[in-house]
Amino acid sequence: MPKPTFFNLPEAKRKAFLETALEEFAGRDYESASISQIVAKLKIAKGSFYQYFEDKRDLYLYLIELAAQERIRFVKSLPPPDPQKSFFAYTEWLLEMGVRFTFEYPRLNQIIYRAMFGTLPFRDEMLQRMKESSQDYIRQVLMQGIAAGEIEPDLDLELVAYLLNLITNDFNNFLIKKLELDPQRLMEGDYSQLDLEAIRGVFTKAMEFVRYGLAKRRV
Amino acid sequence: MPKPTFFNLPEAKRKAFLETALEEFAGRDYESASISQIVAKLKIAKGSFYQYFEDKRDLYLYLIELAAQERIRFVKSLPPPDPQKSFFAYTEWLLEMGVRFTFEYPRLNQIIYRAMFGTLPFRDEMLQRMKESSQDYIRQVLMQGIAAGEIEPDLDLELVAYLLNLITNDFNNFLIKKLELDPQRLMEGDYSQLDLEAIRGVFTKAMEFVRYGLAKRRV
DNA sequence: ATAGAATATGACCAGTTAGTCACATGACCG
């Protein structure tokens, strides 16, 4: 946890600090991310950093916690389609929200992605910080789908939740490849290249796979 | 490419070098992996390393190439089930081979995984080295499945190949969680904890999802 | 035995890192 000093900081300074720290930790993995670089970019003294945080790891775990909270906040901020209507519409919406989050908060998304799939010297502490994991959330939604009779009840929920979570988290990588987007420009907040129609088309295709699998449809 | 000197090395020494280098690069990301650590473990002089390779990146790209080749060799070394019989049996076999490779060559697998999903200062050169990517291979197999009339022809092949590749590559992570395996012991080559029956059960469930998706089966 | 090439060595360099600490500055309060 950050020291009290950090929270006493004028908001502008605190925001600027987080901005820069997120930038640093989003682009490189934990070991490579550099406190020295952060303070250099911010033009503050090295000592100041250690007034705000215990150490590097303290900052990193805080950033993860922040990113995870922000993602949950983001997903909850927009109303889902009528949940009663169709489980699959809901899942597609979830997928879409994941991608939108990626585009709107690319750095936060990177941090989460790294924390989930990367190497970390302290996975356990990290997982604690991401209490409400999206995987648990997906599992809940799946159970609702089963209750509503839309989903095959014989599925291994844990397995499917894992796979869906995996797909959701990695989907933007596919989009970037498929639509030949420039990740650099996206990272810099330039969305002019986004073709929302095309993206929605890919969503629909992805949902077809999730819904019916590969097998030839029986007509 | 390694310098000629490296290939002139007595086989035992060359193997030992690769062993140690793989260990180092499997465990940490590119920036964190340390040449100094490698030569220290091998008890050879720093200068010797630079007789074998141009630089760090030269070694890394070589390791990736090696790992990718080894994976292809491994998959091709065991005969698949009758390819004419069922596309899905074939795909399940492919998934199984992926997992078996993970268990038998955990370090090689880590390197490939890192190369595909991690951060890299030179993605392009890396992708060139992994010419025959498993994703292309999966796409071929899918096309055969369509030709055989087993697979829905309306699918977006590129998308599905991407998702299948993703699942195959990450599946062992799920297995480890699901079967509560100890990754540390696996890394050290201790497979006594493996329950092949249980693993096969998870495969089957995963293939059900891949085959029919989430939707409730029509009976 | 000897020349010449191939290989091995480790001190050294310039650069980086996380973290510390004695001190300076600033803000608020009586």
Added chain:
DNA sequence: CGGTCATGTGACTAACTGGTCATATTCTAT
């Protein structure tokens, strides 16, 4: 004004990094 406490500072440490290079050793072929 003075005093006290929070905040800011940057030189410094010890440890590390990738890479170089002059020198030493070992191998090979005559």
